[in-house]
Amino acid sequence: MSNLYDVTIIGAGPVGLFTTFYSGLRSLKTKIIDAEPAVGGKIRYFYPEKIIRDIGGIPEIEGQELVKNLHAQANTFQPIIVCDERIIALHKQTDGTFELVAENGNKHRSKTIIIAAGSGTYEVNRLEVSGSEAYTNNLFYDIKDLASFRNKTVIVSGGGNAAIDWAQSLEPIAKEVHLVYRGENFKGHEERVKEMHASSIFVHVNHEITALQGGTNNLQSCIIHCNKNGSTTKIATDAIVVNHGIKVDLGSMLDWGFDISDYGILVNQKMETSVPGIYACGDVCTYPRKMRIIAAGLHEGPIALNSAKNYLDPEADHVAMISTHHENFN
Ligand SMILES: Cc1cc2nc3c(=O)[nH]c(=O)nc-3n(C[C@H](O)[C@H](O)[C@H](O)COP(=O)(O)OP(=O)(O)OC[C@H]3O[C@@H](n4cnc5c(N)ncnc54)[C@H](O)[C@@H]3O)c2cc1C
Numbered sequence: 234m235s236n237l238y239d240v241t242i243i244g245a246g247p248v249g250l251f252t253t254f255y256s257g258l259r260s261l262k263t264k265i266i267d268a269e270p271a272v273g274g275k276i277r278y279f280y281p282e283k284i285i286r287d288i289g290g291i292p293e294i295e296g297q298e299l300v301k302n303l304h305a306q307a308n309t310f311q312p313i314i315v316c317d318e319r320i321i322a323l324h325k326q327t328d329g330t331f332e333l334v335a336e337n338g339n340k341h342r343s344k345t346i347i348i349a350a351g352s353g354t355y356e357v358n359r360l361e362v363s364g365s366e367a368y369t370n371n372l373f374y375d376i377k378d379l380a381s382f383r384n385k386t387v388i389v390s391g392g393g394n395a396a397i398d399w400a401q402s403l404e405p406i407a408k409e410v411h412l413v414y415r416g417e418n419f420k421g422h423e424e425r426v427k428e429m430h431a432s433s434i435f436v437h438v439n440h441e442i443t444a445l446q447g448g449t450n451n452l453q454s455c456i457i458h459c460n461k462n463g464s465t466t467k468i469a470t471d472a473i474v475v476n477h478g479i480k481v482d483l484g485s486m487l488d489w490g491f492d493i494s495d496y497g498i499l500v501n502q503k504m505e506t507s508v509p510g511i512y513a514c515g516d517v518c519t520y521p522r523k524m525r526i527i528a529a530g531l532h533e534g535p536i537a538l539n540s541a542k543n544y545l546d547p548e549a550d551h552v553a554m555i556s557t558h559h560e561n562f563n
Contacts, residue, residue, distance in 0.1 A: 236342055237343065237344065239256075240344070242263070247527050248351075248514055249265055249349035249515070250307040254310070255553065257310020263313070264315065269317070272304050283296050283395075287527075320486075331346050344510070347538065349514050350517045352482075353482045354482050357480075362443060371451075371473060374476075386410075389410065390413045390474070394422060410433070411437060417438050439459055443458040452472065502536075539551050
C-alpha cells in the first residue's frame, strides 16, 4: 500500500479526532499524528475528570469519557493513528504533495494537510510564591483524580472558567473549597459564576496567595493577601489547585508560510490557510469572532475536511451525504 495519504491531520485533540472520523466518512485515506503519547489533546492533558457542559446534545460528560467516545468514533473508518511524534517541519514536494517530518526523523507523505494542533505544546504557568517547590505533592496544576481531594481543604487559585469549574467539581468532595482570585470580575460564564456565589465555596476576590506554610510536602496553611487594602488572611490548607493559564508554543509551525494573526493560523470560511492544500481547524485557527471551545472546533473540522476533499476532487460534493444513511454504515 502506498504511504501517500489523502489527508494527514496534525493533532489528535477533540477536533483532530472528529475530523478524522469525518475524513473516513468522505472515503479519504487518513492519518492523524500527535506529539503526545495518547490522543485527547487538552482534555487528556488538563482536565480528564472535569465535567464538560457546553456541547450541544450532551448536557454533561466527563472529559475522559468524551475523549474515549471521540477516539472510538475516529476509528470507525480505520485511519492510521500515530502518537508520540511531534511534527517539526513541512516540505512541499515538486509533485504538489507534502512531506511532514517528525522530531524522531520519521517522514509522512500526504496530498493535503489539516492542522488541528490546538495551541501547540503547552506548559502551565506556575504559582509564583517563594518556597513553593517544597510542596510539589500539595500543589496541583490539573486534576486527574478528583477523589484524592476527598475531605480536604482545597484552595483553587485563578479566576477563569477552568478555575471556577474546578472549584465547583471539588465542592461536593472536599471538606472546604476556597477560590482565590486576584481580580474582581470573574471571567467565567455568568451562570457558573452565579452558581458559585450561591454555593458553599468561599470566594476571595482581590486576593493572591503570597506564602505557603508547613513542612516539605506537608502543606498546613497558606497566606492570602488583599491587593485592595493590604490585609492578609491565613487559611488552613491541604492542597492548592493552580489555574493561572498556560504558555503555548506552536514551534516551527508559525514559519510554515501561513498568514498568522492573534497567535493562530488565519483561515477563511472554508478553513483554508494561505497555503493551498493546507487547512486548519480548532484552537489553532483564527478568524473574526473565533471561539476556542470544543463545539466550535467540531464544526470547523468537517468544513476543513470538505475543502480538502474538493482540493483533491473539484467535482466532489462540498459536504458529505447525511451520515446516518452513508453507505459505509450499511
Ligand atoms: C483547563 C481547560 C478547561 C477547558 N474546558 C472546556 C470546556 O468545558 N468546554 C469546552 O468546549 N472547551 C474547554 N476548554 C477548551 C478546549 O479544551 C479546547 O477548545 C479544545 O481542546 C481544542 O481542541 P483542539 O483539538 O483544537 O486542540 P487541542 O485539544 O489543544 O489538541 C491539539 C493536539 O495537537 C497536538 N500537537 C500540537 N502541535 C503538534 C505537533 N507539532 N505535532 C504533533 N502534534 C501536535 C497536541 O499534542 C494536542 O494533542 C478547556 C481548556 C482548558 C485548558
